Amino acid sequence: MHRFANPARFVRFARPLTAWCGWAGLVLTIMGLAGGLALSPPDYLQGDTVRIIYIHVPAAWLGMAGWAGIAGASFAQLVWRHPLAHIAARATAVPGAVYAAICLITGSIWGRPTWGTWWEWDGRLTSMLILFFLYLAYIALAQAAGREEGGQRIAAIFGLVGAINLPIIHYSVLWWRTLHQGESIGLTGSTIDSAILWPLPIATLGFTLIFLSVVLMRMRTMLADAKVEARMKRLASS
Amino acid sequence: MTAAFHAWPFVAGAYAVALVGTGTLLGWSIVALRRAERRADALDRRPGQES
Numbered sequence: 001m002h003r004f005a006n007p008a009r010f011v012r013f014a015r016p017l018t019a020w021c022g023w024a025g026l027v028l029t030i031m032g033l034a035g036g037l038a039l040s041p042p043d044y045l046q047g048d049t050v051r052i053i054y055i056h057v058p059a060a061w062l063g064m065a066g067w068a069g070i071a072g073a074s075f076a077q078l079v080w081r082h083p084l085a086h087i088a089a090r091a092t093a094v095p096g097a098v099y100a101a102i103c104l105i106t107g108s109i110w111g112r113p114t115w116g117t118w119w120e121w122d123g124r125l126t127s128m129l130i131l132f133f134l135y136l137a138y139i140a141l142a143q144a145a146g147r148e149e150g151g152q153r154i155a156a157i158f159g160l161v162g163a164i165n166l167p168i169i170h171y172s173v174l175w176w177r178t179l180h181q182g183e184s185i186g187l188t189g190s191t192i193d194s195a196i197l198w199p200l201p202i203a204t205l206g207f208t209l210i211f212l213s214v215v216l217m218r219m220r221t222m223l224a225d226a227k228v229e230a231r232m233k234r235l236a237s238s
Numbered sequence: 239m240t241a242a243f244h245a246w247p248f249v250a251g252a253y254a255v256a257l258v259g260t261g262t263l264l265g266w267s268i269v270a271l272r273r274a275e276r277r278a279d280a281l282d283r284r285p286g287q288e289s
Contacts, residue, residue, distance in 0.1 A: 048245035055256035217267040224274035
């Protein structure tokens with residue numbers, strides 16, 4: 001991990017990886033969504049609304065994985081003082097917030113024809129909404145911290161504490177049984193028929209690679225901005 | 239059959255939200271990166287500056 005502590009070495013490694021993740025992500029996302037829209041059958045109960053699963057589930061996964069990434073980077077920042085950890089956490093926050101919002105909006109759109117309501121204060125929906133607000137708070141904190149080390153540490157502690165919400169989101173469907181259905185995809189298998197399920201891992205992998213590409217682009221942007229800022233300061237003082 | 243017929247506006251709306259969100263995120267990140275790298279490269283090219 002400390003191999004990439006040098007920003008120049010990180011950028012050399014990240015440049016080809018950004019393009020690779022971006023293009024592979026786009027191809028897989030198009031394949032997954034096309035399969036989900038045109039090739040998979042409608043559900044016997046939900047009809048064609050089931051096709052929302054191919055964007056809602058990847059968005060939910062990325063909203064949660066994004067915060068797990070922030071928590072991991074915050075841990076690396078606080079424990080090992082890795083110089084790129086704060087940048088990685090900040091770079092993950094905006095795409096994580098975007099996918100948490102997409103998850104909430106697409107879930108709401110899915111809820112209207114299946115549950116008869118756009119919103120319900122159900123355990124899963126509420127904990128996901130809290131995750132979205134945590135993202136907004138983290139973005140504001142990290143932005144306010146800027147390059148000040150004390151502020152960056154506060155943002156990192158917030159990133160770690162906020163991770164408590166992740167198991168709450170995951171287990172919410174077991175703890176509070178209301179509208180949202182229970183777990184349908186687990187480590188050991190799925191209750192979804194394979195004819196409907198197959199485009200989902202393709203779309204999920206595609207969206208994940210796009211997410212990684214965006215995080216890498218944002219990290220490179222922040223490093224380039226930091227380089228310009230440092231150079232301008234040096235020029236001003238000389 | 240009626241439920242399936244009415245499903246498509248919801249499906250289209252959900253896909254539009256996801257695609258517009260992802261497209262905006264990608265486009266914004268690409269533009270910001272290009273702008274930042276161009277600024278850094280311009281400083282590197284200034285005479286008397288080490289890269």
